[in-house]
Amino acid sequence: MEVDAVLHGLIPSKLSGGSLARRNSFVEKSILKTVEVEAKQLESRLRPDITLITKDLRCKLFERPGLEGVDSFLEDCRREVRNGLGDLDDNKADGTMGATYFMEGVPYLDTSAEDDNGHKIGELASTAICGNDITASCFYVVGELSRNAGVYAPLCTMLSSATLYCFRSVYAEVVTALPLNGGIYNLLLNSSTKQAASVAACLTILSYTATGVVSSVSAADYLKCSPMFGDIESVPTAIGILGFFAMLMLMGMQESSAVASLLFLFHLSTLFILAVFSVFFLQDEGLGQLYANFAWEKQPPFANSIFFGFSSAMLGVSGFETSANFVEEQKPGVFPKTLTNMWVSVSVINIFLPSLAIAVIPLDDLTGSKAAYALAVLAERVGGPLLRDIVAIDALLVLSGSVLTSYVGVVGLFQRMAGDRCLPEFFSETNSWRGTPHYTILVFFAVCSSMCIVLDGDIGALAAIYSISFLLVMGLFAFCGLWMKINRPTLPRPIESHPMFFVIGLLLVAFAFTAVVLLHPEMLTYFYVYYGITTLMVMLTFARENIFTAFLTLLSHSKVAGAAIKCIMHKDVAEMWIRTKLKTLRNQGVVYFTKSASISQINRAVQYIEQNEEARWLKVIHAYTEDEPIPPNLLEYVQMLDCVYPKIKIDCIVVRGEFSPELVQYISTRLSVPVNSMFINCPKHNFKHSLDRMGGVRVILNSEKASLLEGVSGPTPTGPSPLSPTLDNSYPEGHQGMR
Structure with missing residues (x-):
């Protein structure tokens, strides 16, 4: 089908008449403008700048004669499928069969150049960005921990430190194997289904x-x-802080590594001074208060103190996953160092500060109304009002930095998911004023403000929801890390950790999660509501093709629906917008790079795309060099699968050039397919390029393993393969093609 015909199908002839011209409402103008833009984008996709492979060109590329019998068989298959496309035009891309192409004019691409890491951030800045987040938790953990554990709080923080030690190994293996931003979303996207990755990402959004x-x-x-x-x-002050950073984000403010480093050093210095003053105070006053706290009448039993206190102590290590969310911006080798630095710093802070607080402050004060600002109370007790104000300023700065980190993190994740077609496209839209994603920022501000109001600023309740989401993310990371060991065995791993770290970490997180749920069962309702809303938004995005189709059917057959829509806009405008959306969704191109002519692998790739992507246009691309000719039968395999999957248009494109990040970027630009919509098999240890250099190419399949029976002697199959190059160019008499 020609492009003009496709575009003509988007615009009913009625719209050129006077009925619509006489009614130009704001809504209709906006819709018509959107349709015009998407129609132009669709036109550029449907006219690729590549050469159709003819019979003569194929003989030249493959250096062998054309297979007349195979061509005849495939043409019969394609003819019968094409005749049946009348009922499938609304489902199969632009309603046509796939074709085979040769991409000419590929320039010389220098694949030997090394990455310029000068613009990436080093160890101090990387540690500071994530360290501000994880070490800021001490400001609200000390009081909550003392309530649940009493004098046994230091033991609980030691247990949380041991848990973090396990997860240091977990994150090191998983993230260095898949060094891409996104955390748990990126892990599942490259080792599981797109739906599973999106549902897990909702936990990160809630976190x-x-x-x-x-x-x-x-x-x-x-x-x-x-x-x-x-x-x-x-509550009003907290909403004001959230609104202030929302405004800064709308103006284009981002995290500064230099500012983060200075803030981190100031924060550590403040806590060090507080610890020194506390030690001097104990030297002068003695340990009388500590002995009095050991006799605290409200002290929970030892088992309860450890069980519930451990769940509170785990809140003190929240933010450990932050470094994994900007790993692409870090210099090579920095990420494992940030994990070690975070583990050391948070272990020292979370063990010593609760110990000093218990030795200096009565537990009645530490667990009462002053628990929300326990460190300020400690500072005032050991150093007076001046030290209290310094600690308060430090808390305000560092916690405000955590607010900014949450904005930056959620904006990046929303844009990544919108680019992967897991969220509506408007989340990736930017304003013309500052180029910032205003919808995402405003929605996030509204959700945060609503949570603040609904829970009335109760730090204990808020901490419980935070713990639930954070612990689920950590548990998923450990579980999926084990899953990736099984599901992606050939994936190169610069750091390999023993599976026991994954198992122990998962069990400890499950232990803490159970304690949080038992301690705050009422918070599960709020968790379900906010998580359910986020997940519903993702699920509606995956179901939008069915929703659009159902709505279009309703408009066509229901007079009530037609009358209702006329109250808002012209019925033809609504139908045109829906048809445009459907055609745009189905004509989104995706690319699968194949190294060999394996019909099994290509078939599995088509199945993955059919189950995980809305796009119904697949481009199977093979890059070859003069030393490695095009595999025999590749074009025939793709054409056969194009017949097997009539609802998916499958093109085969051969490109002369070495497969490299530079070639991927070139193909992405030339075919107007984003890199994150390009797929590859799981690389092996001899793969020349690291995944972080590939620009976001997704790993969707394992390379097929050799069968255990391979090499076992047995009877040789008689008769040639139907697609063998030595096949006689004739078919059995009476062959009529595919029925």
Whole structure:
């Protein structure tokens, strides 16, 4: 089908008449403008700048004569499928069969150039960005931990440190094997289905939401501990902090590695000074308060203290996954160092600060109304109002930095998911003023504010929701890391960790998760509501083709629906918009790079795309060099699969050039297919390029393993393969093609 015909099908002839011209509402103008833009984009996709492979060109490329019998057989198959496309025109891309192409004019691409890592950030800056997030948790953990564990709080933090030690190995193996931004979403996207990755990403979104809310409320509490701001309300102040950073994000502000480094050093210095003052205080005053706290009448039993205290202590290591979300911006070898640095810093801080607080402050004060700003109380006790104000300023700055981190993280994740077609496209839209994704920022601000209002700024309840989402993300990471060991065995792993680290880490996280649920069962309702809303948005995105089709059917057959839509816009405008959306969804191209002519592998790739992608146009691409000619039968295999899957248009494109990141980018630009819609098999240890250099190419399949029976002597099959190059160019008498 020609492009003009396709575009003509988008615009009913009625729209050129006077009925629509007399009614140009704002909604209709917006829809018509959208249709025009998407029609132009569709036109560029349907006219690829590549050469159709003719019989003569195929003989030249393959250096063998054409297979007349095979051509005749495939043409019969394609003719019968084409005759049946009348009922499938709305489902199969542009309603045509696939074709075979040769990409000419590929320029010389220098694949020997090494990456320029000068613009990437080093160990200090990387540690600072994620360290500010994870070490800021001490401001709201000390009080909550003391409530649940009492004098046994240091033991709980030691257990959380041991858990983090296990996850240091888990994250090191998984993220260095798949060094791409996205955390758990990236892990599942490259080892499981797209739907599973999206559902898991919803947990990360909820974790970012809880991070922003908890950090803003805690910052407001520490601000309130100063007499100058003692009359402020926590909830309005927290919403004000969230709104302030939303405005900064709308103006284009991003995290600065230099500012983060200075803030991190100031934060560590403040905590060090607080610890030194506390030690001097204990030297002067003695350990009388510690002995008194050991006799605290509200002290829970030892087992309960460890069980529930461990769940609170795990909140103190939240943010450990932050480094995995910007691994592409880090210099080579930096990521494992950031994990070690975070583990050391948070272990020291979370063990010593609760110990000092218990030795200095009565547990009644530490677990009472002052628990929300426990470190400020400790600072005032050991150093007076000046040290209290310094700690409060430090808390305000570092916790505000965590709010900014949550904004930056959720914006990046939303844009990544929208680019992968897991969320509606409007989340990736940017404004013309500052080039920022305003819809994402405003939606995130609204969700955070609603959570703050619904829970009335209760730091304990907010911390419970944060713990639930964070622990689920960590548990999924350990489980999926084990799954990847099984499902992606050939994937190169610069760091290999023993499976026991994954198992122990998963069990400890499950232990903490159970404690949180038992301690705050009422918080599960709020968790389900917010997680359900996020997941529903993702599921609706995956089902939008069915939704559009159902709505179009309803408009065509229901007079009530037609009358209702006329109250808003012209019925033909609505139908035109829906048809445009459907054609745009189905004509989104995806690319699968194949190294060999394996019909089994290509078939599995088609099945993956059919189950995980809305696109119904697959381009199977093979890159070859003069030393490695095009595999025999590749074109025939693709044409056969094009007949087997009548709802998917499957093209085969051969490209002369070495498969490399540069070639991937060139093909992406030339075919107007984003790199994150390009797929490959799981690379092996001899793969020349690391995945982080591939620009976001997705791993969807394992390379097929050799059969255990391969090499076992047995009877030789008689008769040639139907697609063998030595096949006689004739078919059995009476052959009529595929029925």
